[in-house]
Amino acid sequence: MALDDKCVEKIYHVKNRSLDHALNLNIASFEQMTFFSKNQPKYLEKLYNKFMPGSLTVILEANDRVPSLVNNGMSTVGFRMPDNQATLEILRQTGPMVGPSANLTGNPSPKTADDVLHDLNGLIAAVLKDDANISGVDSTIIDLTGEMPTILRQGALTLSQINEVIKG
Known part of the structure; x- marks a missing residue:
């Protein structure tokens, strides 16, 4: 958790x-995203409704409910559904869980449960196997803390x- x-x-x-790389919060609802963030843009719910769950990671300003180890003192936090x-x-x-990719830092993102086990076997307790839902394409990371959305990845x-969603 x-x-x-x-x-x-x-x-x-x-x-x-390394501890200087923050972790995302995996969430199950819009309410969880707003509970752990502040100063959300007016179009946030539109993005949520269109792309979540899915391949979008949203960076927002963190509030003081975000545990310090999750974002390591940064003023922002990422949300992924x-x-x-x-x-x-x-x-x-x-409730929210930290959600990094299931691989050793620096290794390619896994495409199958077997890829996860190859990297993390013996280090983790279990793998939820559902290879049909692994796209192999990383999520788009978008920073919504500035005047304009900025793609970070x-x-x-x-x-x-x-x-298109923001302006629509």
């Missing part, structure tokens, strides 16, 4: 990830797709 420092520390350790019904049900029951969604 994202609210349990020991769990978050373990994820950093398992991924061999996975497009997997089993994962969403778990998130509904547990191009993934499955383009800026023009995002702008």
Whole structure:
């Protein structure tokens, strides 16, 4: 869980990830996103309704409910809503969880459950196997904290797709 420092520390350790790289919050609802953020743009709900769950990671200003280990003192936090019904049900029951890719830091993003096990076997307790829902394409990361949306990582969604929803 994202609210349990020991769990978050373990994820950093398992991924061999330095503490200066923040983690996303995986969420199950718009309400969870707004509960852990502040100064949301007026068009946020439009983006949520169009692209979530899906391949979009949204960067917003963090509020003081975001555990410090999740964003490591940064003023922002990323939100991702996975497009997997089993994962969403778990998130509904547990609340937000940190959601990095399921690989060792620096390795390619996994495309199958076997890829996850190849990287993390012996380091994690289980894998939820649902290879049909793994696209192999990273999410688009978009920063919504400035005047204009800024893509930080191009993934499955383009800026023009995002702008079409914002302006529509």
